[in-house]
Amino acid sequence: MNTELRDRFFALSAGSASEDEVARYRAEVDATDTDAAAVIDGLSVSWHPSARFKAVRFLDVERINETARDLFARPSEEAPHLAAVFVDPRELSFRTFENIVPLDRLFESASLDFTLAGRVELAQDAYAAQLRLPDTDRARLEGLHELDLYVRPLNSSSRGGERFIFHSALLADALTKAVSKALPQAVLDGFSHVNPVFRCNRFEPGDANFHHHRDTPYYDAARGHVSRYTLLLYLTGGSGQPALDLTGGAALTEIDAFTCVIFDQRYEHEGAPYRDGRKAFLRTELIFHQADSEIEHDPGIGALFSKACYLTGESVFAPELARHADTYYNQVADAHWNGLSVGDSASEPFVHKQFRGVDFVANGYDFWFAKSEGISLTECAAITLLDYFNCKLGETAFRDACDSSVIEATGTGWISAFLRNQRGEGSVRVAEAVAAFDKSLFFPESEETDNACCPFHERGEFDATRFDEIVDLNEAAQTFAKAHIMPAPILMLGQDVVLDPEKFVVRGNQIHVLSKESLAPVNFAACWNSGGTPPNYIDVAATVGAAHFLVPPIVFFETEDFYHLQFDFFRNTWMVKHQQSPVPVPRIRDIDEMDFDPDDWDTRVEAAVAYPWMAAVDPSLIKEPSGKRKAAPWWADGSPLVNDLLDCLDEIAEKYEDWEENQKEAESEDGS
Known part of the structure; x- marks a missing residue:
């Protein structure tokens, strides 16, 4: 069946x-x-x-x-x-x-020898050209819209037709070369490549238009990439009313097959189906290198984008939210070029949820929790992350574990009384919604050994939990497991993450979600021999792989009635940084291990500049000869853990400099 x-x-x-x-x-x-x-x-x-x-x-x-x-x-x-x-x-x-389908295999044997010919300027920063390509390549492209890979998009209410999204680096490379030769040099200033993620759109006569909209620009802060131009490649030709309308620019009623249209993403545009026959086209964008000085950041844009993404997910449960999400996306796309417009006092959507006895209200950027719930700030932050990412708790998606309802309201002044009334004045929950998990339960301490000989000679008296060799093996296995096991995992964006309340650190009005423990300070002796300096004695005992999930801090505000949290994961970008890095564990070594000749000046100098642990952490933590520390790596910038480490090293350096100054004074006094 x-x-x-x-x-x-x-x-x-x-x-x-x-x-x-x-x-x-x-x-x-x-x-x-x-x-x-x-x-x-x-x-x-x-x-x-x-x-x-x-x-x-x-x-x-x-x-x-x-x-x-x-x-x-x-x-x-x-x-x-x-x-x-x-x-x-x-x-x-x-x-x-979105379902991004891998389609590079379709183009592996193709020549992909593309040329854009007959360039025409349609309007300012808008161009059209004819794609010339071998017949075999043309047939491959023509067949894309016949692959039957279409899925219903979540924003289907604002667009007609069908579409699927695919990835092809080979096709993007071929178009990159063609675009580089066809467009004016002024347009190509800073041009990097054609985005390898394509949207294949198909419209039949009678389908609804793709409503007026602006394309949301691609922005990658880590690489300094931003999209500036949309590229449309029409796989079929025909006529529409109009087939493509660039508001304030040009309107095309007739389009030939394999026409390539490239226009500035500031243009609002709309497309109608062809009168007779199928309309099929690919859509992607041109990516440019963007200097930091050319980018300004408006937190309001990020907040609006967060709301749009959140409401897109919630529209699975409440379809009426889709139109609000679509409106927000268009406002964000416009704001990238023109700034945010001043909003009016119209009502906006909020979602009221109840999770394990906790009531909260959210819009995708703001999350409100009533203090009458007896909830902690850490629980609020944990629930915010679970909801924002729709994490899976075991086999259940977070949103599916909540009772939800949509509320349309003006402003936010109603939220405090609304949440307070959900449970009644002074009511307190019986249990925590997100309970702390004691990881030590997985690793019980070993029993005391009984010096038994072996199972054979001890016959029925042998106790495996007290046998020294088994205990040693078990403890070794526990050491390995502690470094790798993910107890009580939560699936966040497809990756297992341990939600440990101890890693939620509140500083000022920000909640930092840490990924590892801070390094313990080292208590140095007050006196040193002449064989070395303090940093020489800190060596690497072991190296443990640690995954750093760099989550932006959660900003919060507190009143007498509720906690108000704000979280912007995207920071108006489309990428999360994830770094897999080694973590060196320090140990104190004996200076004799350096094995140098006190009478040999070269080996003494070599020993004096050997800082094995600091170098293993990151070479940038070592000061240059000028005294200036090298720039921190991107993953460490702004991290509270690394800041603590740098503060610790500064304190060590001050003590070392004082020791060095005293050493020089002592040497000058005795003439050595």
Whole structure:
């Protein structure tokens, strides 16, 4: 039966079925329950649709466990490496809102010898040209919109037609070379490449327009990249009313197949279907290097973008939120170029949620918690992260674990009384919503050994928990496990993360979520021999791999009635920094280990400049001969842990400098 449901899904997707047939099929799906066949990118996936798994996605079949791989359909004959999986839309988060399909395999054997010819200036910073390419490459591109990889976008209410998103570095490289030769040099100033993420759009006559909008620019602060121009490549030709309208620029009613239109992303634009025949086109953008001096940051834009993303996810539960999310996205796109406009006093959407007895109100940037809940600030921060990322708690997505309702209101003055009234004045919760987890429970202390000989000679008296060799092996295994095990994991953006309340540090009005413990200070002796200096004695005892999830601090405000938290994960960017780095553990070594000859000046100098632990942490922590410390690495910039470390090193350096000055005075007095 499940195989039949799988196959009928793709048969009905062809569009030839009657409404009654589709309705019967949906009823069968809603009556079907199933367990997940795999977990990919944090999403539980099934090989057939069911009451839970209703949203289709396409991914490389090799990512599916080989034992279950044959169960999944491969509906695209032209791309047999792609498997169709069904996911629970309630589990979607920022990383999985969109299904980006890998399609480089389609172009591996293509020549991709592209030329843009006959460039025409449509308007200021808007151009059109004809893409010239070999017939075999043309056929590959023409076939893209026939791959049947379309999925319903979350913003389908503001756009007509169908689309799917794919990634192809090979296609992007070919277009990068063509664009570099075709556009005016003034436009190409700072040009880096064509974005390898493409949107394939398909419209049939009679479909709704893609409403007026601005394309949200791509921005990568880490690489200094920003998109400035949109690139549209029309795979089919036709006429529309108009087929492309650049507001304040040009309107195209007739478009030839393989016309490439490139325009500044400041343009608001709209597209209508062709009157006769299918309209299919690819959309991507031109990426430029952007100097920091050319970028200004407005926190208001980041707040609005956070709200848009949050409401997009919430629209799975409350479809009426989709129009608000779409409005916010357009406001953000406009603000990137023109700044935020002054808002009016119109009502806006909020979401009221209850999670394990805790009521809170959120809009995606602001999170309000009533103190009448008896809740701690750490719990508020933890719930904010769980909700923001729609983390999975075991097998359940956070949003699915909440009771939610949408509230449209003007301003925020109503929230305090609303939350207070949810539980009644003075009521207190019985248990914590996010309880601390004692990781030591996984690692009980070893029993005292009994000096037994072996299981054979001890016969029935042998106790494995007291046998010295077994105890030693167990403790060694515990040491390894403590460094690797992830007790009580929470799945955040598809990655296991331990939510440890002890790592939530409040400083001022910010909550920092730390990823490792601060280094303990070293108590140095007051006197030193002539064989070395304090930093020479700190060596590396072990190196432990540690993953740093750099989460921006959560800003909070406190009143008598509630905690108000603000969290902007994206910082108006589209990337999170994640660094895998070694953590050297310090130990104090004996100076004899340096093995140098006190009478040999060269070896004495070499020993005097050896700072093994500091060098292992990062070479930038060592001061240059001029006394100036090297620049900190990007991942350390602003980190409270690294700041503490630098403060500690400064204190060490001051003590060392005092010691060095006293040493020089002593040497001058005795003439040595």
